[in-house]
Amino acid sequence: MDRPVPVSRQARREGRTYSVVFDIVTIFPEFFSSILEHGLLKRACGAGLAEIRLHDLRDYTEDRHRTVDDRPFGGGPGMVFKPEPVFRAVDALKAETEGTSFPVILLSPQGRLLTQAVAQELARESRLALLCGRYEGVDERVAEHLATDEISIGDYVLSGGELAAAVVMESVTRLIPGALGNEESSEQDSFALRETATAPDAHGLPAQAGLLDFPQYTRPAEFNGWKVPEVLLSGNHEEIRQWRRRRALEKTWRKRPELLDKTPLSPVDRTMLEEIKRAACEPAAQMK
Numbered sequence: 001m002d003r004p005v006p007v008s009r010q011a012r013r014e015g016r017t018y019s020v021v022f023d024i025v026t027i028f029p030e031f032f033s034s035i036l037e038h039g040l041l042k043r044a045c046g047a048g049l050a051e052i053r054l055h056d057l058r059d060y061t062e063d064r065h066r067t068v069d070d071r072p073f074g075g076g077p078g079m080v081f082k083p084e085p086v087f088r089a090v091d092a093l094k095a096e097t098e099g100t101s102f103p104v105i106l107l108s109p110q111g112r113l114l115t116q117a118v119a120q121e122l123a124r125e126s127r128l129a130l131l132c133g134r135y136e137g138v139d140e141r142v143a144e145h146l147a148t149d150e151i152s153i154g155d156y157v158l159s160g161g162e163l164a165a166a167v168v169m170e171s172v173t174r175l176i177p178g179a180l181g182n183e184e185s186s187e188q189d190s191f192a193l194r195e196t197a198t199a200p201d202a203h204g205l206p207a208q209a210g211l212l213d214f215p216q217y218t219r220p221a222e223f224n225g226w227k228v229p230e231v232l233l234s235g236n237h238e239e240i241r242q243w244r245r246r247r248a249l250e251k252t253w254r255k256r257p258e259l260l261d262k263t264p265l266s267p268v269d270r271t272m273l274e275e276i277k278r279a280a281c282e283p284a285a286q287m288k
C-alpha cells in the first residue's frame with residue numbers, strides 16, 4: 001500500500017513546494033514501467049512531487065516505418081540515431097511551455113559524470129528533458145545544437161540511455177523535500193554536500209557531509225557470532241555520534257581516500273583521522 005509522503009514541516013512553514021517534471025524521450029517507453037510501479041519514484045509521483053512523462057521517439061518520425069536510426073556516414077558498424085525525430089520531440093516539449101527554458105540532457109558515456117553535486121544541481125530545476133540514446137550513438141548535431149547538457153552515469157558503455165535516465169531520476173527525486181518521507185535521510189547520504197542550513201554537529205560541521213556512510217546495524221545484536229559494536233547498544237547519543245563520525249572517516253579513508261581532499265574536516269576530524277591512520281599501522285590495534 002502507498003504511504004502518504006509528508007513534506008517536511010520546515011518546507012511547509014517556508015511555503016516551499018518542490019516538484020520536478022521529467023520528460024523522457026526514448027524508443028523504449030515500456031522500459032520505465034517497473035520503476036513507475038515501485039519504490040521512491042512511484043511514491044514521489046503519487047504525492048505530486050515528481051511527474052514522469054514518457055515520449056516515444058517513434059511518434060516524432062514522419063515515415064511509414066517510423067525510422068529513428070540510419071547507417072553512419074563514413075562507414076562503420078551499427079546504427080546512429082537520426083537528428084530529425086529527436087529535434088522534433090524536443091521542439092514539441094518546448095512548445096508546451098513557450099518562454100520558459102529547461103535543461104535538455106543527453107544521456108551518453110561522453111557526458112559529465114553524474115555525482116551527488118550534479119544531482120543536487122539538477123534537483124533545483126522544475127523540469128528536465130532526458131534524451132535516451134541507443135545503438136552506436138546519436139547524430140552529433142543533437143549534442144551540439146539541441147542538448148544543453150550531456151550526462152554519463154559512469155565510465156562504461158550501456159547499450160542505451162534508459163538505465164542512465166532512471167538513475168538520474170532516482171538520484172534527483174530523492175533530493176526533493178518529502179520524497180523520502182523523511183527529509184533528514186537524504187542529507188545524511190554518503191557524498192551529500194550540504195548547501196542548506198542543517199544542524200551542524202559539535203565540530204561545527206554537518207554530519208557526514210562528503211564522506212561515505214558509517215556502518216549501520218540492526219537486530220539481532222549477535223548473528224553467526226558477529227556482534228554489533230557495543231557503543232550502538234549503549235544509548236549514549238554523544239558516544240554514538242562520535243563513533244559514527246570516526247567510522248565514516250575510517251571507511252572513507254580506506255575505500256575512497258580521494259574524497260577526503262574535497263571534504264571540509266574540523267580539527268577534531270583531523271585528530272580522529274590521524275588516530276585512525278596510526279591505528280592502521282599497529283596490526284594489533286582494534287577500532288573501538
Ligand code: ADE
Binds near residue numbers: 107159161
Ligand atoms: N549511454 C550509454 N552508456 C551510458 C553511460 N555510461 N551513461 C549515460 N548514458 C549512457
